[in-house]
Amino acid sequence: MTSPAPPTGFATPRHYFAYGALCLLWGSTWIAVRVLVQDVPPFRAAAIRFVLAAVILGIAGAAMKLRFPRSAREWRNQVILGITMMSVPYGAVFWAEQHINASLTALLFASFPLVVAIWSPILTGQTVPRRALFSIVVGFGGMAVLFFRGVPYSRVGRLSAIAVLVGVVSSAWATVSAKRQASTTNPLVSTGIQMAVAAVVTTAASLTLERGQESHWTAVSFSMLVLLAVFGSAVAFSLYYWLLRDITAYQLGTIDLVVPLVATTEGALLLRESIPLLMIAAMVVVLGAVLVVIRSESPEEVISLSGRIEA
Numbered sequence: 001m002t003s004p005a006p007p008t009g010f011a012t013p014r015h016y017f018a019y020g021a022l023c024l025l026w027g028s029t030w031i032a033v034r035v036l037v038q039d040v041p042p043f044r045a046a047a048i049r050f051v052l053a054a055v056i057l058g059i060a061g062a063a064m065k066l067r068f069p070r071s072a073r074e075w076r077n078q079v080i081l082g083i084t085m086m087s088v089p090y091g092a093v094f095w096a097e098q099h100i101n102a103s104l105t106a107l108l109f110a111s112f113p114l115v116v117a118i119w120s121p122i123l124t125g126q127t128v129p130r131r132a133l134f135s136i137v138v139g140f141g142g143m144a145v146l147f148f149r150g151v152p153y154s155r156v157g158r159l160s161a162i163a164v165l166v167g168v169v170s171s172a173w174a175t176v177s178a179k180r181q182a183s184t185t186n187p188l189v190s191t192g193i194q195m196a197v198a199a200v201v202t203t204a205a206s207l208t209l210e211r212g213q214e215s216h217w218t219a220v221s222f223s224m225l226v227l228l229a230v231f232g233s234a235v236a237f238s239l240y241y242w243l244l245r246d247i248t249a250y251q252l253g254t255i256d257l258v259v260p261l262v263a264t265t266e267g268a269l270l271l272r273e274s275i276p277l278l279m280i281a282a283m284v285v286v287l288g289a290v291l292v293v294i295r296s297e298s299p300e301e302v303i304s305l306s307g308r309i310e311a
Contacts, residue, residue, distance in 0.1 A: 018239045022255050027262025029232040030102035032224040039221040041213045042094035043206035050199035053233035057192030066186045082197025085174035089167035096160035101273045106263035108164045113253030115172035123176045138289045179249050187241035
């Protein structure tokens with residue numbers, strides 16, 4: 001007799017609490033990164049963040065006597081996720097926020113659920129609702145407008161936007177892959193291992209690309225680092241992987257509907273960042289498209305990426 005499948009969706013108040021906490025935590029990390037990289041070279045800042053988070057999670061995991069991966073396959077999966085979920089996306093974001101503001105970075109990352117919608121059929125074979133595919137086209141149209149007109153006209157500004165989008169693609173792939181693998185590793189341990197991998201990668205990048213650059217630590221930059229390492233990394237990603245066990249990748253991706261609003265509000269209030277009307281319009285288009293994608297999971301009329309309509 002087979003055991004019933006675990007529930008998928010927001011089944012308990014703890015799911016809603018964790019979801020809300022992630023929206024607030026990650027909505028605040030964009031401004032923290034923006035402040036930190038003004039004083040500390042970006043890859044160095046990211047490396048320190050990951051080292052601190054990995055140490056915190058390692059101590060917690062050892063104290064709680066949690067099970068670490070036992071097979072070579074489990075370790076390999078954690079290393080891959082450490083690169084694709086942590087190193088590439090956050091290395092790109094830290095570097096990019098030297099040149100573009102926190103609001104724009106968060107808005108670019110709002111395309112995350114759209115990219116998840118593309119990766120899901122490729123990696124899992126699951127069909128995507130037809131409305132979702134049309135909305136993906138509309139959403140990327142909004143992203144194109146934002147990219148060509150909302151991004152600073154400088155070469156480095158456009159390169160920064162491209163770097164963030166590369167991070168989006170990598171993070172979306174990692175999310176779908178993690179969901180598909182259904183790892184038995186405890187979320188806290190999994191996060192700690194991936195943070196350690198990211199610490200190695202970003203440290204290597206810093207030693208290679210930032211040699212000779214100085215850090216100018218202040219009370220503010222230090223507090224931003226603590227916020228990022230403890231809450232934005234150790235706490236947030238542990239919650240994220242815990243939720244990913246019960247919540248679909250689409251549902252969890254809706255966090256990125258809320259994050260840009262938090263980041264934009266904080267950027268305007270605390271850093272006095274301007275919010276051009278074009279950026280607001282692009283945000284409405286992109287977030288509207290993402291919302292349609294998220295709500296198009298019903299098993300009614302769907303269409304696969306090959307063009308075949310299924311009932």
